[in-house]
Amino acid sequence: MGEGMGCVLPGFPCHTVRGQTQFGSWDPHPNWIEAEEGDTNSNSKQTHLPYPARFLTSSVLPPACLLMSILCPCPSFHVQLLFPCPPRLSVPHSGEGVGVTMSSYQKELEKYRDIDEDEILRTLSPEELEQLDCELQEMDPENMLLPAGLRQRDQTKKSPTGPLDREALLQYLEQQALEVKERDDLVPFTGEKKGKPYIQPKREIPAQEQITLEPELEEALAHATDAEMCDIAAILGMYTLMSNKQYYDAICSGEICNTEGISSVVQPDKYKPVPDEPPNPTNIEEMLKRVRSNDKELEEVNLNNIQDIPITMLSELCEAMKTNTYVRSFSLVATRSGDPIANAVADMLRENRSLQSLNIESNFISSTGLMAVLKAVRENATLTELRVDNQRQWPGDAVEMEMATVLEQCPSIVRFGYHFTQQGPRARAAQAMTRNNELRRQQKKR
Numbered sequence: 323m324g325e326g327m328g329c330v331l332p333g334f335p336c337h338t339v340r341g342q343t344q345f346g347s348w349d350p351h352p353n354w355i356e357a358e359e360g361d362t363n364s365n366s367k368q369t370h371l372p373y374p375a376r377f378l379t380s381s382v383l384p385p386a387c388l389l390m391s392i393l394c395p396c397p398s399f400h401v402q403l404l405f406p407c408p409p410r411l412s413v414p415h416s417g418e419g420v421g422v423t424m425s426s427y428q429k430e431l432e433k434y435r436d437i438d439e440d441e442i443l444r445t446l447s448p449e450e451l452e453q454l455d456c457e458l459q460e461m462d463p464e465n466m467l468l469p470a471g472l473r474q475r476d477q478t479k480k481s482p483t484g485p486l487d488r489e490a491l492l493q494y495l496e497q498q499a500l501e502v503k504e505r506d507d508l509v510p511f512t513g514e515k516k517g518k519p520y521i522q523p524k525r526e527i528p529a530q531e532q533i534t535l536e537p538e539l540e541e542a543l544a545h546a547t548d549a550e551m552c553d554i555a556a557i558l559g560m561y562t563l564m565s566n567k568q569y570y571d572a573i574c575s576g577e578i579c580n581t582e583g584i585s586s587v588v589q590p591d592k593y594k595p596v597p598d599e600p601p602n603p604t605n606i607e608e609m610l611k612r613v614r615s616n617d618k619e620l621e622e623v624n625l626n627n628i629q630d631i632p633i634t635m636l637s638e639l640c641e642a643m644k645t646n647t648y649v650r651s652f653s654l655v656a657t658r659s660g661d662p663i664a665n666a667v668a669d670m671l672r673e674n675r676s677l678q679s680l681n682i683e684s685n686f687i688s689s690t691g692l693m694a695v696l697k698a699v700r701e702n703a704t705l706t707e708l709r710v711d712n713q714r715q716w717p718g719d720a721v722e723m724e725m726a727t728v729l730e731q732c733p734s735i736v737r738f739g740y741h742f743t744q745q746g747p748r749a750r751a752a753q754a755m756t757r758n759n760e761l762r763r764q765q766k767k768r
Contacts, residue, residue, distance in 0.1 A: 602628050606635060613642040613649065620648060626655040633662055640666035644673040653681040664691030668698035671705065679707040683739065689717040696721070696728045699735070709739030719744055726750035733758050 446454065456475065463473045535543070546554070604625060612620045623639070625631065636659065643652065654663070664687045667680070682695070692710055699705060710725075726747040729735060736758050742748035 599627075602626055604628065606631060606639075610635065610639050610642060613639060613646050616646055616648060618648050622651040622653075623649055624651070624653045625657055626653055627657075629656065629658050631657055633660075636663050637666045640670045643670045643677070646674065647676045649677060651679040651681075652677055653679075654685065655681055656684040659685040659687065661688055661691035661694075663687075665694050668694040671695070671698040671702045674702070675704055677702075678704060679737075680705060681707075681709040681739070683709050684712045686714045688713075688715060689721045692717050692721050693724060696724050699728055699732060703732075703734055705732075706734055707737040707739075708735055709737075711740045716743065719747075722747040726754065729754035729758070733761050736762050 443451075462468065465473060543551075602625065606625065606628070609620075609623060609625075613623065623643075636654070636657070640663070643649065654667075657663075659682065663685075664682070667682065671677070671680070687695075687710075692713070695710065699708060722742055722744055723746075725738075725740060725742075727750075729738060729751050736755070738751065738755060740751075742751060
């Protein structure tokens with residue numbers, strides 16, 4: 323507000339309110355204003371008044387404004403309601419011996435405590451009630467922590483026409499975009515080309531740089547094919563004009579075997595595509611029957627990459643492996659096995675005495691399942707190879723330490739498949755594997 327505008331504060335003989343902006347920044351105490359005495363001496367007193375003092379500056383207030391000031395505790399609402407002024411005001415006192423105390427201000431508020439809000443509401447008009455409802459729904463539009471839909475009240479007065487149809491909305495927006503006339507260019511495009519195209523000048527070879535060959539060689543080079551030029555470049559050692567494949571083919575073979583020519587240096591070598599591995603043809607039911615019957619010819623159970631095996635069937639297979647004495651290798655790679663299968667494998671290792679290789683990589687086994695398998699490996703003296711890498715989640719430091727301990731306590735394991743992430747377990751496992759392989763080598767010598 324301007325400097326000429328002012329109002330009378332109750333309890334003060336004569337006061338002038340002037341708005342002062344504090345360097346363009348918000349007042350760190352927005353709920354207070356300053357009242358300074360009007361004397362000119364340097365020891366002027368300052369009294370802080372709370373924001374409702376601004377509410378008291380109006381001599382006559384409409385009932386709606388009075389009620390909104392009582393119901394709405396937001397100080398900024400009081401400021402906007404009475405007069406637009408900066409949040410920090412300086413109130414100079416005029417006259418001598420004028421003192422501003424907090425008790426006098428509280429006495430002024432006493433007359434507003436017995437106001438009947440119901441009586442004020444009954445005297446409001448419909449327009450004032452609608453304005454009061456809108457003010458009470460006022461939200462914080464500058465609060466970035468609130469969603470966009472909660473920063474201000476809903477001002478839509480139209481009733482919804484129906485549920486949201488995204489496809490219809492996109493078609494409508496596309497149609498609107500096509501119907502809008504494009505803005506004409508300030509400089510219309512005519513397609514006219516300005517300037518002259520660049521033509522590289524021909525370089526004339528100086529006489530001292532011109533090479534003259536014998537007529538027979540000139541005729542041979544003039545009628546030579548690209549493949550023959552490629553072989554000649556290879557023989558002369560000009561390997562920068564050809565690919566490695568062309569160069570070595572021309573040097574090693576006595577015949578012209580490259581038909582692509584020198585221009586093929588920018589082309590990559592064509593490799594034969596490697597076909598994907600065929601699906602695993604193992605019949606699970608038949609395999610389960612052979613394991614249960616302890617078939618002498620069955621030495622390997624390979625169920626790799628079969629992802630639709632029921633958990634019950636895998637559990638039955640592990641149960642049958644407990645009494646099998648001929649199977650040497652058991653592989654369950656990429657079969658979507660989890661902790662229940664890991665626990666079944668652990669129970670199998672505690673009783674089986676013929677299995678030498680176990681591979682359960684690329685599955686969904688957690689640290690609990692791996693810990694159960696490692697504890698069971700300690701009770702198995704025939705297992706020589708164990709692979710547990712590439713699980714869905716990292717097992718953790720405790721499991722890696724357990725792996726290193728198992729390798730140190732089980733000299734029979736000479737192959738272990740796992741990528742350690744910690745230096746300590748990795749060093750212990752490497753040292754244990756070196757010792758186990760050395761013990762196996764000494765046993766073979768005997």
